[in-house]
Amino acid sequence: MGQSSSTEQVSPELREVQSLAASTGALPALEKSFSLLSDPHTNSIPLNSLQKCFSLTFENGISEQTAVQKELPVLLSHLGSAIVDLFFLADKNGVSWIEFLKGYVKCCGRTVASTSLTNLFQVFSTMFSKAGLPVKLQFESYEDDCKISGSLLPIDLLLLLWICWILLSDSRTLKLNLQKSRGDWSLPDISHLVLSAIESCAEGGHKLDHWDCIVSDLDVLLPVMKIHLWALKTVPNLADCFVQFVHARLCSSATHEEKMKPSCSSAHENSPAEICNTNLLTSGRAWAISLSLRSPMHEEISKICFPSNAGDINENLLYRSSLHGKGLNRFWSNVEGYNGQLLMLISAAHEDNKNTRKWIISALTDQGFENREMSYGTSGCLYAISPVYHVFSSSGKEKNFVYSHLHPTGRVYDAHPMPVGIAFGGSMGNERIFMDEDFAMVTVRHHAVDKTYQHGSLFPSQGFLPVEASVSEVEVWGLGGKNAKKVQASYKKREEIFTEQRRKVTKFLSMLAFQRLIGLQLLIIYFFLTIAG
Structure with a gap:
């Protein structure tokens, strides 16, 4: 293998790079991988073997909305050689053990996101x-940095994002030990991400019709340094797609050599695009949200981006208004008892200058919904999902993250009733987002009323005045993992038992009351008969 034996003297340089590789937890797997890939005579990995390790091919790809660019298969055919040329220094025999480790550390070592x-x-x-x-x-x-300059077109950024999707899809396939296959597969619609970058990076006040444009046809230069800053703020996990790909390809070869075939897979093989498109939370939208999360929620929402089979697509779906019925009561019967993180999406439309503007917004909570008369929660995020993507995390100033209130039970009259519905941010009567109890209308207010979430428009051209829009669909996805689902199942089972017990008690009391009434009537009859006798 590439390691020096315990009897040989290890150079300080090798000791340092082995320590850096060990800090990632991958050193044992890298040792096995090097042993498999290297030539035993030269104790180095031939360049073509290492390039093959990172190679991908793209066949018959299709996209949800945008035609796959002809450049994508060509670009992917050069992926392996690009990675090796940039990060793995070779001599006449190939890549030595120390250079192999150095290359891995450059790609996957602990470093700043930039x-x-x-x-x-x-x-x-x-x-x-x-x-x-x-x-x-x-x-x-x-010596310690690399300065980047220049610009990209929207089509370039689209290709970059699609490549990141493919890299992450491939790494998850290896991680989950799934069978790889060649053939048709689907790329997600990520135009909302490209539009987000254009809004943030385009110079010269570029005007966009967000509802009627094809991002691949837009001719606007995006300075790469601005794209860099946009990515760090909006999709900070984007570079992890490359890191995870390199890690999976090198470390998986140690135990799954047969998987290193030059092909790439996608969720399309097991989950047709038409299934994903029935949800508000499509694969592309779920991926965009996952790129902003660095917690266990990231893994849960990644299951929606890259399901292992078609049945997993709706595994985390708790409520959909078109399926379970509109309204707060129907919603509550499906989400009550779920104490994990939740993602709610609202699809709505309003009239603007005689044009119907459709959009999707979303809210991420750190806990389940509760029936309260005040706002609650400790953290959360708001998202503009479609037609353009933006993230509005906590501002740290106030904690009015969530408000959810049903009609009070057992109360006949209340002089000052609290609003019935679901809200996020703002204050009572001035919520950033408020959806009524029938899930018929949603009101979105300007960020000036909200000190809980960061500033920004939840849909294009929002304006300062409140906007009332008709709700067309509502979805809630549970991101608390299997434990949260088990806890909810137990809660529902207890509620069913309690309901059945209450039903029996009510029936018994009703029968008892009826018997007492009959007995009283008989007693009265006997009394009158006695008097008459």
Whole structure:
């Protein structure tokens, strides 16, 4: 293997790089991988073997809404050589053990997010150069840093995001030990992410019709440094797609050598696009949200992005208004007792200058919904989902994260009733988002009324005045894992038992009352008969 034996003297350089690799927890797997990939005569990995390890092919790809660009298969064919050329230094025999570890640490070692993102851009630029395609990116390497300059077109960014999706899909396939296959597969619609970058990065006050544009046809230059900042703020996990791919490809070869075939898989093989498109939370929208999460919720929502089979798509779906019925009571019967994190999506439409504007917004809570007369929660996020994607996390100023209140029971009259419905942010009567009890209308207010969540528009051209929109669909997804579902199942079972017990008690009391009434009537009759006698 590439390691030095215990009797040999280990150089300080090798000791340092082995320590860095060990800090990631991958050193044992890397040792096995190097042993499998290396030539025993030279004790080095041949370049073509390492390139093959990272190679992917793209066949008959389709997208949910946008035609797959012809450049994508060409770019992916140069992925393996781009990674090896950038990160793995080779001599005449190939890549030695120490250079193998150095390459892994450069790609997957612990570093700041901006460095990982720059690595991703370097791979992307190198793939373009090798494919003979024009890309306006320049890199200036320094001792501890790499400065990036230039610009990208929207179509370039779309290709970059699709490549990240493919890399993450492949790494999850290896991680979950799924069978890889070749053939048709689906890319998600991620136009909302590209529009988000255009809004944040385009210079010169570029005007967009968010509801009627094809992002791949837009001719606007996006400065790469602005894209860099946008990604760190909006999709901070984007570079992890590349990191996880390199890690999975190298470490999985240690135990799953047969998986290192040059093909890539996708959720489409097991979950047709038409199934995903029945949900508000499509694969592309779920992926966008997952790129902003760094917690166990990330893994749960990734199951929606990359389900292992078609049956897993709706595994976390707790409520859909078109399926379970509209209204707060129907909603409550499906989410009550779920104490994990929840993601609610609201699809609505309003009239704007005689045009119908459809949009989707979302709220992420850190706990289940509760029937209260005041706001609650300790953290959360609001999302603009469609037609453009934005994240509005906690501002840290107030804690009016969630408000959910049903009609009070057992109370005949209340001089000052609390609003019935579901709300996020703002204050009582001035909520950032408020949906009525019938799930018929949703009111969205300007961020000026809200000190709980960060500022920003929840849909394009929102304006300062409150907007009332008709609700077309509501979904709630549970992100608390299997334990939260088990707890909810136990809760519902107890409620069913209590309901049955209450029903029996009520029936018994009714029978007892009836018997007492009959007895009283008989007593009265006997009394009158006695008097008459």
